[in-house]
Amino acid sequence: EVQLVESGGGLVQPGRSLKLSCAASGFTFSNYGMAWVRQTPTKGLEWVASISTGGGNTYYRDSVKGRFTISRDNAKNTQYLQMDSLRSEDTATYYCARWRRGAFDYWGQGVMVTVSS
Amino acid sequence: DIVLTQSPALAVSLGQRATISCRASQSVSTSSYNLMHWYQQKPGQQPKLLIYDASNLASSIPARFSGSGSGTDFTLTINPVQADDIATYYCQQSRELPLTFGSGTKLEIK
Numbered sequence: 633e634v635q636l637v638e639s640g641g642g643l644v645q646p647g648r649s650l651k652l653s654c655a656a657s658g659f660t661f662s663n664y665g666m667a668w669v670r671q672t673p674t675k676g677l678e679w680v681a682s683i684s685t686g687g688g689n690t691y692y693r694d695s696v697k698g699r700f701t702i703s704r705d706n707a708k709n710t711q712y713l714q715m716d717s718l719r720s721e722d723t724a725t726y727y728c729a730r731w732r733r734g735a736f737d738y739w740g741q742g743v744m745v746t747v748s749s
Numbered sequence: 750d751i752v753l754t755q756s757p758a759l760a761v762s763l764g765q766r767a768t769i770s771c772r773a774s775q776s777v778s779t780s781s782y783n784l785m786h787w788y789q790q791k792p793g794q795q796p797k798l799l800i801y802d803a804s805n806l807a808s809s810i811p812a813r814f815s816g817s818g819s820g821t822d823f824t825l826t827i828n829p830v831q832a833d834d835i836a837t838y839y840c841q842q843s844r845e846l847p848l849t850f851g852s853g854t855k856l857e858i859k
Binding site: 734 | 802841847
């Protein structure tokens with residue numbers, strides 16, 4: 633059974649950093665691209681970033697480029713999202729997702745990130 | 750960015766057909782693929798993939814769900830609608846970055 637478990641969320645002040653982790657199990661992690669998608673009541677679902685199987689290719693939405701870094705450790709079956717210079721508009725539930733053929737075929741339960749002073 | 754437009758809500762009776770539409774601001778099809786995907790999200794849960802590449806049923810999804818369309822116009826059909834299908838449905842395109850989602854259609858019981 634595919635499982636994706638996020639961790640690392642919480643309350644952080646504007647301008648500070650936070651690192652999310654996503655532990656994967658139930659499939660051969662190194663064979664799949666991975667992604668982060670966030671959701672808010674006002675903006676809905678927003679793709680944040682994706683990473684290729686080996687980690688050599690990464691992709692970001694414009695609003696997080698230069699501030700967020702997606703990475704993965706295939707030996708640990710884990711992907712990460714390093715979020716720097718956080719803004720209030722980054723407040724959202726962040727989902728880890730498996731990225732296959734352009735679609736997100738499995739999702740984690742989500743982790744809440746709140747950026748507020 | 751490719752904008753995906755969905756109606757906010759749809760009310761149907763149990764046992765009837767539900768047709769949910771998604772219109773893209775530009776074509777999301779290539780010569781080989783229609784790069785539109787559909788998700789179901791129930792309150793308090795993560796989204797679940799239903800349909801990929803416009804018409805392919807995802808793993809473990811019941812056959813009462815189907816998808817169609819090409820270019821800019823796509824449809825998710827649920828037939829017949831069951832009580833468990835009450836949820837919000839989202840379309841998503843992967844034709845180009847940034848990957849974008851529709852705003853969702855909330856399926857309600859009439």
